[in-house]
């Protein structure tokens with residue numbers, strides 16, 4: 049593979065991962081990776097794009113802020129975009145930012161910067177017209193957020209009316225859940241026998257995105273304001289201090305820990321200080337935001353499409369705690385990969401209790417030299433994925449021994465294999481019960497075939513009884529056999545009926561879901577969709593050669609090879625035959641098949657809500673993309689047309705007009721989709 053190819057493949061891969069994590073974090077309030085890992089992915093993509101500007105695509109996640117707003121709340125277009133912040137992960141990066149400021153300010157060395165705490169909550173923009181709170185919106189993708197007015201109105205610290213107010217003022221800041229309230233809520237959850245919340249940030253985000261404002265009110269959220277959006281008829285302002293004074297005079301909560309400095313050493317000292325007492329306040333902070341204080345300096349530096357150049361977030365390093373490593377165990381996944389993991393004495397770190405952590409592979413355990421019984425350092429970068437950093441060797445007893453990777457599979461007893469050049473160890477026995485069981489659980493999961501009623505225990509029973517040895521067998525199960533297997537009380541008949549119903553329905557799942565369910569390595573949802581559309585049925589995919597798969601636009605060599613390898617395997621062929629025989633639909637229905645690519649190379653922006661042919665804007669976008677076009681959210685020079693729906697914001701219209709881009713309605717979108725051009 050040439051370097052060109054590998055850059056572009058990696059950029060596409062990173063973009064897809066970042067989008068998925070963004071979606072999980074912002075739209076579902078349920079992060080799928082830690083902040084640090086997310087930052088690492090984003091930085092890698094930025095590095096590639098800096099080196100290879102030709103690879104920057106219009107909708108690159110490096111250009112976007114957050115995720116697309118969900119459909120749950122009405123969209124709100126931000127006239128002044130709500131931007132993100134660039135991160136500095138250490139002092140070196142913070143100093144590099146400072147140097148960029150010196151340069152940007154024409155060599156000026158004496159300028160004031162303001163240091164603020166970086167609140168780990170949810171950014172909102174609150175709009176007051178003639179002193180009355182009329183709208184509150186989340187950041188969303190930075191340009192379009194979600195209308196959460198009713199929920200924001202339940203926050204005590206946010207005034208519904210403000211005196212002496214400008215004609216229009218947008219107050220921006222962070223909604224957060226006080227740590228004490230978070231702990232209290234969790235005590236209540238546990239009392240009710242429900243799962244505790246993960247961390248204050250996500251609980252705050254989940255609370256603000258409730259359909260029922262009384263639920264939001266009960267959570268007792270709070271707010272810090274730190275910025276202004278649009279202001280009309282306000283006082284003259286020249287500095288950050290003026291901004292805070294205005295916010296304060298309007299009765300909005302302003303955090304007291306704001307300092308202005310002109311000596312950069314003081315800035316670093318402020319960061320150090322708060323790093324050491326980050327847990328002192330009753331709100332979570334994950335860094336310090338450093339901004340130029342003088343508003344004219346900010347204007348001079350300006351912004352990129354994602355973040356202002358005049359500010360940077362100094363991120364605290366991930367929090368670390370020590371605990372006892374009780375044992376190391378291994379789990380066997382559906383591909384046969386054997387993963388060691390740490391069983392820990394539960395420890396509260398980075399906002400949640402950790403009792404297990406992956407150790408990745410044999411080399412990682414050896415490199416860290418962690419041993420059962422050790423006191424270990426555990427880290428959690430703000431959110432979800434815990435990590436064992438290493439042992440505290442000074443606390444190790446003399447008789448401690450290095451851990452050895454098991455030689456035999458704990459599930460089936462076959463000898464484990466590890467080949468040179470691969471850090472992973474595998475159980476290569478395809479019939480291994482652990483592999484089969486995890487494979488079935490993956491197949492039945494929500495994103496794949498969505499079969500309900502197959503919990504871990506039932507799957508275990510099906511496999512150990514020999515009724516099911518691969519996913520193909522699921523569709524041959526009959527009621528009597530299931531009753532025999534699962535019978536223990538009378539309620540089982542209903543369970544069995546429900547399960548059989550669910551399996552029956554799964555026969556009709558779309559082809560991409562089947563592909564995902566089969567667990568082909570590297571194949572994610574969008575590639576599965578693309579391959580399904582292009583080939584039309586499973587048989588054609590299975591018979592396609594590597595070249596044919598690789599020639600598809602959007603499918604890189606790694607995915608192509610993995611797909612081709614999967615279908616050339618004789619065992620997999622057998623499974624597919626079973627699926628076919630047992631009546632699983634393995635083709636793409638009419639309407640899901642590729643439309644003619646009439647919009648190839650054209651970019652069509654859709655704004656406002658559509659009501660005629662398309663039920664949602666998303667569907668219109670999908671229709672454009674399925675015809676080879678692009679449908680980014682912003683109007684640019686390369687936009688072919690702007691499709692205007694009801695209640696669209698003015699900013700896109702203005703921009704399209706100023707660039708001379710045709711503005712059309714829904715009827716003309718139909719023409720565009722059919723002919724690829726406007727009539």
Ligand code: IVH
Pocket residue numbers: 130131132133164165166167168169170171222274275337356359361
């Ligand atoms: S200023 C134009 N100040 O951090 C940039 N943001 O990672 C506006 N945040 O979107 C942001 N504390 O949600 C600013 N003191 C603070 C902040 C802060 C937390 C959040 C904000 C922003 C995110 C970027």
